[in-house]
Amino acid sequence: MSERISVLVVDDHAVVRGGLRLFLLAFPDLNLVGEAAGGQEALQFCAVQCPDVVLMDLMMPGMSGVEATRAIRRACPHTQVIALTSFLDTQLVQDVLEAGAVGYMLKSAQAAELAEAIRAAKSGKTTLSSEATTTLIQQKGATPLHQELTEREWEVYRLLLEGKTNAEIAAVLVVGVSTVKYHVSRVLSKLGVNSRAEAIAYGVQHHLVGQNSADHGVY
The missing domain is CATH 3.40.50.2300 (Response regulator)
Structure with a gap:
């Protein structure tokens, strides 16, 4: 065990x-x-x-x-x-x-x-x-804030929704952890949330888990 x-x-x-x-x-x-x-x-x-x-x-x-x-x-x-x-x-x-x-x-x-x-x-x-x-x-309202994410921010957000840590996201995207932290900060800001937990809640509510950027108009 x-x-x-x-x-x-x-x-x-x-x-x-x-x-x-x-x-x-x-x-x-x-x-x-x-x-x-x-x-x-x-x-x-x-x-x-x-x-x-x-x-x-x-x-x-x-x-x-x-x-x-x-x-x-x-x-x-x-x-x-x-x-x-x-x-x-x-x-x-x-x-x-x-x-x-x-x-x-x-x-x-x-x-x-x-x-x-x-x-x-x-x-x-x-x-x-x-x-x-x-x-x-x-509380956040119905505006699809995730559509403001860039392609790279969406990639980071998608992995965050999978429950991955910053280090795990960095390994998948082959970038530094500091770069991931920057993108996570940008994602939280654009979604109007203050924590990863709230960002995940947003993703669940908007059915974003398991989706790719093309499905949601991310550019």
């Missing part, structure tokens, strides 16, 4: 933490390494041990989930954060993704869906609930 994925659960409700504890026990590849009742406690835990993935509640007293996400990502760049909440608010989704979260899931998600989101997060890949994707795109 490959190395288990270490997970920290952060929620101010003991009942929720207990439920997530039982959920994690059902998947042999997921390993609960800690629990925290708030953002500050989670940050203190990560200062000692950086887990692979943090399941982060957003609405907590004291340090909010958004603030904790930003602080944890600074302290532990290799730790990925999935927002796990009961709230679906456009601003909240945007804020936590901008803070560095790689996923946004509702607590009503099925266990298998959440497990897959954790596995994807470990690889740095984004998972958004369908509800979060919809609310993000509704």
Whole structure:
């Protein structure tokens, strides 16, 4: 068996933490390494041990989930954060993704869906609930912003939609990582989004995954 994925659960409700504890026990590849009742406690835990993935509640007293996400990502760049909440608010989704979260899931998600989101997060890949994707795109409007991408920007975006990292994109296109970072920045700017997660949500909503540039008028 490959190395288990270490997970920290952060929620101010003991009942929720207990439920997530039982959920994690059902998947042999997921390993609960800690629990925290708030953002500050989670940050203190990560200062000692950086887990692979943090399941982060957003609405907590004291340090909010958004603030904790930003602080944890600074302290532990290799730790990925999935927002796990009961709230679906456009601003909240945007804020936590901008803070560095790689996923946004509702607590009503099925266990298998959440497990897959954790596995994807470990690889740095984004998972958004369908509800979060919809609310993000509704906020952005219906203008086909992707048609403003150049051919090279589209190539980078297409690979980003496949979940590839900057290094992997650079290898495919035979360019430097710094060049890829520049094009990713341009793609995010043209799409009017602030993170790779939002860019992926845009691509899903506009059915761009698996398509080539000719299908969508990119020039």
